[in-house]
Amino acid sequence: GESVGLHLPTLSVQEGDNSIINCAYSNSASDYFIWYKQESGKGPQFIIDIRSNMDKRQGQRVTVLLNKTVKHLSLQIAATQPGDSAVYFCAGVHNQGGKLIFGQGTELSVKP
């Protein structure tokens, strides 16, 4: 079946450290993946995306890595700040209907 899952439900890091959030996917019907950040009481906010013809993409303080061989994505946040505290979701875009298939999420806590 189709699923996108995350390895860890929670992650706690020290302010200034780098954070790595992992995600595994099982379906082959997605060739486009997106990382979202969700703060309490708000909708998902786009962070960064990557297409299956790439293995790495960088944004401002964030990097997404895609390993198609093992169907694994990771989100790296450099110099994590208190404002990065939130739940992070990976999502695969299904080829049919552009449906977003979400993982369960990882809650990132940043300790000052």
Next chain:
Amino acid sequence: NAGVTQTPKFRVLKTGQSMTLLCAQDMNHEYMYWYRQDPGMGLRLIHYSVGEGTTAKGEVPDGYNVSRLKKQNFLLGLESAAPSQTSVYFCASTQTGGVGGYTFGSGTRLTVV
């Protein structure tokens, strides 16, 4: 540019009551989606639409109906609300198949007692 607007933001229903959630987008997006989010979980797709007049079932469609009579609006209906439908509902839209990204509404918190 309002993006995606969901109404209402909060609602409490009694079991068996009906209601309609409205999602409106002003970006001329073709695709629209309704998701529900339960505590500690990711978003799950209820129904979606790839254009005016079209709808399709998602992962958890039971107990819900939808309509897309106008391109800018996507309505989610609960005919007979159940406590299991207590959740936060998010609407999203995108141009075509994710091109240009997805825009999410701020959510509707629904409690069924």
